[in-house]
Amino acid sequence: MSKISRRGFLFGGAAATGALVSASAGAAVGASLGAEAATEAANKANLTAVLKRRERFFGQHQNGIETELQTFTNFVAFDLKPETDAAAAARWFKLITDDIARLSVGEAPLADPTPQLAMGPARFTATLAVGPGFFDKLGLADKKPTGFEQLPAFNVDQLREEYSYGDVLLHISADDPIILSHGVRSLVRDSVGFAKVRYSQQGFSNAQGVVPGGVRQRNLMGQVDGTDNPEIGSSDFNNIVWVENGPDWLIGGTFLVFRRIAMQLGTWDALGRTDKELVIGRNLQNGAPLGKQNENDPIDFDAVDANGLKLIPEFAHIRRAHATNPTERIFRRPFNYEVGVTPDGEPDVGLLWTAYQRDISTQFLPIQKRLDQLDLLNKWTVPIGSAVWAVLPGVEQSANGDYLGKKLFQ
Numbered sequence: 232m233s234k235i236s237r238r239g240f241l242f243g244g245a246a247a248t249g250a251l252v253s254a255s256a257g258a259a260v261g262a263s264l265g266a267e268a269a270t271e272a273a274n275k276a277n278l279t280a281v282l283k284r285r286e287r288f289f290g291q292h293q294n295g296i297e298t299e300l301q302t303f304t305n306f307v308a309f310d311l312k313p314e315t316d317a318a319a320a321a322r323w324f325k326l327i328t329d330d331i332a333r334l335s336v337g338e339a340p341l342a343d344p345t346p347q348l349a350m351g352p353a354r355f356t357a358t359l360a361v362g363p364g365f366f367d368k369l370g371l372a373d374k375k376p377t378g379f380e381q382l383p384a385f386n387v388d389q390l391r392e393e394y395s396y397g398d399v400l401l402h403i404s405a406d407d408p409i410i411l412s413h414g415v416r417s418l419v420r421d422s423v424g425f426a427k428v429r430y431s432q433q434g435f436s437n438a439q440g441v442v443p444g445g446v447r448q449r450n451l452m453g454q455v456d457g458t459d460n461p462e463i464g465s466s467d468f469n470n471i472v473w474v475e476n477g478p479d480w481l482i483g484g485t486f487l488v489f490r491r492i493a494m495q496l497g498t499w500d501a502l503g504r505t506d507k508e509l510v511i512g513r514n515l516q517n518g519a520p521l522g523k524q525n526e527n528d529p530i531d532f533d534a535v536d537a538n539g540l541k542l543i544p545e546f547a548h549i550r551r552a553h554a555t556n557p558t559e560r561i562f563r564r565p566f567n568y569e570v571g572v573t574p575d576g577e578p579d580v581g582l583l584w585t586a587y588q589r590d591i592s593t594q595f596l597p598i599q600k601r602l603d604q605l606d607l608l609n610k611w612t613v614p615i616g617s618a619v620w621a622v623l624p625g626v627e628q629s630a631n632g633d634y635l636g637k638k639l640f641q
């Protein structure tokens with residue numbers, strides 16, 4: 232069949248359907264929609280274990296933070312359009328809230344052109360946050376948290392605009408890459424009327440079932456990453472992460488420091504195993520601190536070998552990063568990224584590194600300043616992207632007409 236006659240056939244078909252609908256007063260269409268819904272319900276009942284798993288959306292805090300790592304992730308940042316004012320931004324956030332609530336239970340958002348891709352929740356989460364420019368551009372300077380600005384420059388930085396900053400962040404994750412893609416597409420579709428996409432940075436962790444739950448994964452240098460972290464669901468976690476005092480629109484939210492950190496694997500791979508372990512201060516195979524047996528054994532920074540040398544050297548990453556006081560702690564939720572291989576064979580890989588905390592100035596900053604001065608890991612890692620975000624609190628299902636960020640606009 233030629234293209235033209237095929238088009239003719241399709242148009243003819245559409246016209247005939249129109250005639251049928253008006254002639255039979257929609258009875259046939261109603262019946263077929265009912266059958267479709269029944270098939271859809273039956274399909275959902277047969278979801279596989281990975282598809283079926285669901286993360287709650289409603290609650291005091293947004294999801295996607297105190298959440299075991301999903302396998303796939305995308306950090307999508309937006310720049311507000313000049314014509315978007317606070318009232319428009321409020322409409323946008325309302326729309327997004329409804330979309331995320333649906334996607335989190337595996338439903339298609341309203342007016343979805345491809346509802347077939349809403350195959351199930353697969354632990355979908357989308358977390359909404361705002362950057363410093365959001366307040367300045369929307370005339371909300373009085374709502375801006377004190378000192379909420381992009382990070383100061385560090386010696387190790389080689390930041391690139393295309394991986395950095397932004398006014399609004401949607402951090403979207405799922406255990407299935409097609410479900411993630413569908414979620415990103417849906418949320419971006421409902422956002423582009425208000426803002427332009429500044430970047431989308433994709434990452435991944437281990438597949439489900441490969442490592443025990445939690446926020447630990449193997450990063451691409453081979454290390455077990457995410458061990459020394461406050462435990463999900465603990466009061467320790469609450470105290471480190473969720474904002475308790477601050478602007479009322481932020482209570483129950485948190486601050487996120489996002490860093491895209493490139494790894495130079497060519498030279499890293501030339502190191503022997505012992506040297507690699509000394510750089511971090513942990514065993515490569517099981518993540519145990521040097522001198523200990525198991526990953527979760529307490530670190531002994533004073534332990535020495537037969538020659539009196541520290542088992543965990545002065546330059547080791549965990550020694551430099553370890554909190555010097557109880558308030559100087561962060562929650563890390565690291566994902567890997569890989570965007571191919573350079574022509575001379577160097578993989579373009581690294582971490583989409585995240586730190587969540589109540590206060591960037593007393594938690595992330597002192598740690599990063601120490602690492603900037605001395606951390607042997609800096610020889611093989613380069614921060615090339617950076618952003619700070621105020622993550623909005625959650626939405627309570629019971630509260631009438633609530634949506635993400637509502638208090639910001641009141």
Ligand code: HEM
Nearest residue numbers: 454455456457458459492511549552553554582598599612
């Ligand atoms: C590509 C860059 C990085 C890599 C590959 C990396 C890797 C690691 C690894 C393997 C550990 C030990 C296991 C664990 O506890 O998770 C660790 C611990 C840690 N890292 Fe990093 N890291 C990177 C960047 C950073 C940055 C930028 C910071 C903060 C500014 C940081 C802060 C920490 C902290 C606080 C710990 C726990 C230290 C402790 O045991 O008390 N890391 N990192």
